[in-house]
Amino acid sequence: MELRFSPLFSGSSGNAIYVGCDDAHILVDAGMSGTRVIQELCRVGVDPRRLSAILVTHEHADHIKGIGILSRKLDLPVFATEGTWRGMYAKIGPIADKNRIVIEADRDFFMGSIDVTPFSIPHDAAEPVGFTFGVDGAKLAIATDLGCIREGWFGHVLGADAVLLESNYDPDMLRAGPYPYELKQRILSRKGHLSNDDAGRAAAELALHGTRQIILGHLSKENNFPELAMRSCELYLQQAGVEPHEDVMLCVARRDGTTGMFSISAEMV
């Protein structure tokens, strides 16, 4: 069976990703209004009424803005860690008891045929997680909002066929840019975000371990450009002997709308 996914929005201004197969349709985060998320789902051919659940990575506004409204409107269960529930509950409005599902890092569960594994990530939120999705030997990983590359989370992502990987900021743009000192320090910290250089190093390692699709995402609006993130990653890949766009598909997820529908299956690996 094929695993399909589509970054609907990706960036510091809002994130949502569709992941699905024939028997399950999942939304990961909903950091835009419910209306905008529904519009982008329809654009990639997913009927929002067929969604099975919303999974939440963490409680920052760019990941939860539309969650309450979508859960209420479509009667969708929301899956989040205990800490994320605590952090977001007051911000998303009432969620029906039956739709409040608590998950734990490293405890996988199935949605239809999709094996979902949440894994802990270093980020300044209560109990943030990334996710891997496996179907019939094909694997997708979502790894954004990461302060640094650590063995723990990287071990989950390594070996995935496709990875949505954070490439948040260009270090020079961040240092020279308009953000206040405290915010710069937060982004640069080990619980902030991955730079283009971090992403490039991670991408090279991933490609050397079999990843064939890398989508750079969660770019900062103020401290990055898509061309810069792409070029930086291409250089790191080439240094590692990997030819970008030949050995590995590489693209940058759009901030304001879907980047299109991608698919992976074990046969293509």
Ligand SMILES: [Zn+2]
């Ligand atoms: Zn965050």
Ligand SMILES: [Zn+2]
């Ligand atoms: Zn974020």
